[in-house]
Amino acid sequence: MDRRSFIKLTAITGTSAALASCGSPENTVIRFVPDDEMAPGLAEWKPSVCPLCNSGCGLNVRVMQADVETTRDGTRGVVQRAVAKKLEGLPTHPVNQGGLCARGQAAIQLTYHPDRLAQPLKRSGQRGEGKFEPMTWEAAVAELVGKLDALAAAGNQKGLTIIGDGRRSQRASLFDQFVAKFGGTLSVRHEVFGDAVLRRANGMSFGVEQLPTYDLKHTRSAINFGGDILGTWNSPVAHANAYGAMRRGRPGVRGAYFHVESRVTTSGAGADEWVGITPGTEGVLALAIAHVMLEEKLLPAVSGRATALIDGWASGLADYEPARAEKITGVGAARIAHIARQLAEQSPSVALVGGPALAYSNGLFTALAVNALNQLFGTVQKPGGIAFTPQGVTADSRPSRSTLAAFASAVAGGTQPAGVLLLDGGNPVFASSKAWRVREAIEKFPYIVSFGSFIDETSALADLILPDHSFLESWVDALPESGSLVPVVSVAGPVMKPLFDTRASEDVLLDVARTLAKPVDFPWRTFDEMLKATIDLHGEDAWSTAQSHGGWWPETSQGEAASGQPPTARGAASVTPPSPSAGDAGRFIDPVLAGDADVYPYQLLPYPSLQFLDGSLAHLPWLQELPDPITSAMWSSWVEINPTTAESLGVSLGDVVEVASSLGAVRAPVFVNPGLSPTVIAMPVGQGHTNYTRYASGRGQNPIEILAPATVAGTDAFAWAATRVKVTRVSDPDGSLILFSARGELRERPYEGVTR
């Protein structure tokens, strides 16, 4: 039978079957499993904690039986075991309240990743060559103890240090305490997109050095200066929840939302008014809005420390008159006045700030200006305004920390001795500017130990790898700095047995501490004892409740805490005394950009990608195949260019361009983005790994490498948005830009010249 007659035949029989089936139930289309025989799988749900960012969201893990291949006493076989199947948000958790972001859901692939390290490894080839051989845990721990004993015997305790990621947890605290008690050098907690500027500004403005929580649920109008609060910054799930409630959670009230930035983010997308601005001038806009409010007496001039911190505040901010602000910011004077009136009319109002706005040399000024605006709104630590999450664990007992740039220069200059380096995440070789020479500094250490579960650009340099359990296989904790109006300590036990011959790093460290010739003294034998000791401070039943709930927090709900009593700064991270003045940060100074404007006409904006943040999640295949919310790109790197700029450069979608700073160049295909300033070239951060599992290696480009080593004035924070670049066309589309939308969507205006 040929194809045509087959189709004809099926069409005829099909039609008659359809006609016959009308009416009588016995003739309806039979399904393969009748309802009565349906037996849904039995699942158990256990709490855990998402380990991917600082938010510390609670997880609800679906656990079911599965056949697991395993090796026992050298014999391979299959055993039935309870394993994690799906991660959902924990509905009762005060931070995420049942929601969970795309990254958090993909965290399950950390446990089941095919390239996960399954046993301790020892370097067998040259350093960095990537050759390792397996060893036993006993031998591995003994080797580390031997190296640390040798350091102590030589009186070179300062030679021990640690580089880790920036997560706030008791795990991080344990590592830091170990280094401090041993007599080592300050630990480095590295985040490319860190929040040191905002913490410092909040210390100066409000006396609380902490990331704010925005009580959007009760806000009537909000203006956001660049903080990607719903996508990649602060506590995105908590704030998305509050954002939804701000828009549609109150009958008859819809909160207004303005968003100011130079490249549109998911947080800016939903804005009632999206305001494109000249990058680095956000603080001027904030003060221009304040100027209008003061001049038109829209709000009472209560301003807290703003008078002391902002030059000219007391005299009505004459320098920030809207017409002058228009020249600096590119936002029209009439529009500034209109925004100011809207914000004043719809109270309570709040101003948010974050992201690239704080990553220029004048970032501290920008943060102080927006803080002053909040003081003018009168909503600091009031419902609908800025809150500071009370801290369930006093975090200021942690040793103070150094920055990666300071570490690298101290090691290179010989002021910090290189002995034993512990690596606990953060991938500093990948996530740093070439100019810092971090790899060279790390390589000066004669002995490097990594606790990570994967080989990445940094752990590839290790001499010893002691792979951790996955977070689902061990105790896990987080200390959310923001995202909740009540104090939260996220804690959970293992939800499944370890798949491989791994060990919990915290327990390994405590074991090492005990075994040293001169032991480092800790009051706990295991990590869960440390966690219990903290939770026990909150009452007798607190520990057992915490284990079943996924953490400790007070019984009152978010809503009660917000509407009943205004949140206070009680127990906040640290309290700084009022500063008499902000010095240079009290007035606008043009952002300093690295590079000659004649040679490098554009500003490079490297932004944390929604999928990979700083690149630490590029090894998860679900996130690689997750379409980017602006471009719909998967498995790719790209360069975003404004349509007008693209025209002047003679490039269009998919064309390959070279983006060069004075430090180097990267090549990637073009995506033409109308939501981007014509003077800015944007690139997502996350791809460009040379050695990070089968899914991320050799894919795309890493723009962090070509960033100039600039800092934000008045702080030691990295000014990651302050590098100038030039762009040159390299070739026609090379097929490396993979867009999901190329499949054809319902868009009004389909893409032209889509690469397939």
Next chain:
Amino acid sequence: MAYRWGMAVDLDRCTGCQACVTACRSENNIPTAGEQQASRGRAIHWIRVERYFEGEFPNVRVKYRPVLCQQCDAAPCEPVCPTYASSHNEDGLNAQIYNRCIGTRYCANACPYNTRFFDFFNPSWEKPLHLQLNPDVSVREVGVMEKCTFCVQRINAAKVTARGEDRTVKDGEIQPACAQSCPSKAIVFGDLNDPDSEVSRLAESPRGHKLLDDLGTRPKITYLEGR
């Protein structure tokens, strides 16, 4: 009375964060296509978040719209299927019966929403990634069509539970994976035959509209415009 499952998506709450996309992938054993297959347009996402640009810098607007199978009452995908793989079930869902599907792809051609996906390859999970597979959802082999089921496995489980307790399914008892994960609670699911359900209430909203309504497909998803 029979159920009639429907959904409401509040675009004023949606932030385009892609949480629903990952939740769906996790719940429904959607295979990872990989770079090669994805570059040929073969990546599968039962739900996607469409993005629309309006205007020019500095006055730009971006709109997001999550698009999934609209579970049409007058579904164009159903009458074109020669094998009844694409059929209407008693709850009003557009069911896709994989065992019957012979891969003519007529349904994908007929669907105006572009939400049906053909399996161009046999799915594989590099071990031990296979351990995350949901045992309640069958894995689709090469040559069949697949699409959003409204998480029919969750619907069935809730119906089994309700039957055991001699009652009907309560409003809010079933949450498809996308609705469950949504940080801003933009997606509401429920029974359109129950006039008191949240989804019925939202379906009546003056902000509501159906996608490509003029085609007469009678979708069971209502989109609520923000502004």
